[in-house]
Amino acid sequence: MIFLKLFLVFLELGAVSFGGGYGMISLLREQVLAHGWMTEESFMNMLAVSESTPGPIAVNMATFVGSSQGGFFGSFCATLGVVLPAFIIMLIIVSLIRNFINLPPVQGALGGIRPCVVALICGTALIMGLRAVFGVSAGDFVLDFDLRALGIIAFVAAFAFACKRFAKKKPSPIILIVISAGLGILLY
Amino acid sequence: MKEKRPLAALFFTMLKIGLFTFGGGYAMLALLENEFVEKKAWVTKDEFLDMTALAESTPGPIAINSATYIGYKKGGVPGSALATLGVCIPSFVIIFVISLFFDEFLRFELVARAFRGVQACVVYLIAAAGIKLLKSSVKDVFSAVIFAITLILCVCFSLFSVSFSSVFFILISGAAGYAAWLIRRRSSSEKEAEK
Structure with missing residues (x-):
């Protein structure tokens, strides 16, 4: 029953991921690979599309994964799943327990969760980077060095740094994605 | 500002924001502030800061947390449902x-090559988001x-294919x-007792 599966997987993602769409990437990657819903390449393509289209990244990812597995109804189930926990939790907090988040024990727990989420985001970037540049993946240590991927990452990082430094403005992800697409056509 | 149909205005404003923000929930906060604090004055500045803190410390997409909060302030439970629906619909339709x-x-060879470049860029985007959060x-x-x-x-577990869900990292850290x-x-x- 793929629809129920999609709904439950995304319900779990929506309920336990902190830090919005980016905080969801590490969990989503685990689930998508474990269920065999996508390959690592198609997962990265899906991320690129989700980041360069408008709207919440989490909703974009849910719709995309849902559609790839179960068509229209699949994307509906996945999106409903990812939205529902945030909606219900926020509704309870705003209507009943306004000061819940400010309670010292809750702040204490969040003080542990925040750095953990940041580490998961950085860790995911590191794992994906190792894979893109060195061809390293789980349990497979045959090096397949890809200088072009490293070059594209370095170029995009340098461009973003230059924009921040000289134009005092962070470039939008879309510009960076367009540049890297052009580099991809040139190099591969 | 007086509106005849506040729920309709809420829904269409959220629809607009869902359609025109790129970069996810964090980018959306600026647009939400512009619409609901400055233009419509439905939410005060302090309340908006409160809402931002709440949205960042509750689970789920930040855009959904914010839409639910603002919707509830304006129109109770129906308001929060309409606001959430509004912010989701553009994403859903476009991505579908x-x-x-x-x-x-x-299948076009040129597109496939472009996306190999884009995959490298995605690594940078995630790393940049992580480093920005790391500083704060x-x-x-x-x-x-x-x-x-x-x-x-998490990097070691992934490299040696140990299956350990990130959920446990979050629960243990909490x-x-x-x-x-x-x-x-x-x-x-x-210390106080010693005094």
Whole structure:
């Protein structure tokens, strides 16, 4: 029953991921690979599309994964799943327990969760980077060095740094994605 | 500002924001402030800051948390449902249409090459988001320790294909944060007792 599966997987993602769409990437990657819903390449393509289209990244990812597995109804189930926990939790907090988040024990727990989420985001970037540049993946240590991927990452990082430094403005992800697409056509 | 149909205005404003923000929930906060604090004055500036803190510390997409909050302020439970629906619909429609044609699209050799470049860029985008959050949220020894342990373990587990869900990292870190609070409270009450 793929629809129920999609709904439950995304319900779990929506309920336990902190830090919005980016905080969801590490969990989503685990689930998508474990269920065999996508390959690592198609997962990265899906991320690129989700980041360069408008709207919440989490909703974009849910719709995309849902559609790839179960068509229209699949994307509906996945999106409903990812939205529902945030909606219900926020509704309870705003209507009943306004000061819940400010309670010292809750702040204490969040003080542990925040750095953990940041580490998961950085860790995911590191794992994906190792894979893109060195061809390293789980349990497979045959090096397949890809200088072009490293070059594209370095170029995009340098461009973003230059924009921040000289134009005092962070470039939008879309510009960076367009540049890297052009580099991809040139190099591969 | 007086409106005849506040719920309709709420829905269409959220629809507009869902359609025109790129970069997810964090980018959306600026647009939400512009619409609901400055233009419509439905939410005060302080309340908006409160809402931002809440949205960042509750689970789920930040855009959904914010839409639910603002919707509830304006129109109770129906308001929050309409606001959430409004912010989701553009994403859902656009991505669904793209996903229908995406595989066909990738068969073009030029497009496939472009996406190999884009995959490298995605690594940078995630890393940049992580580093930005790192600067704002890892400020003391405790958070630095949690950060370092989680980072090392999650990369090692992934490389050696140990199956360990990220959910456990989040739950354990939450428990560690709670324990640290208990210890801080006990030591400060002991100090007061000594006085």
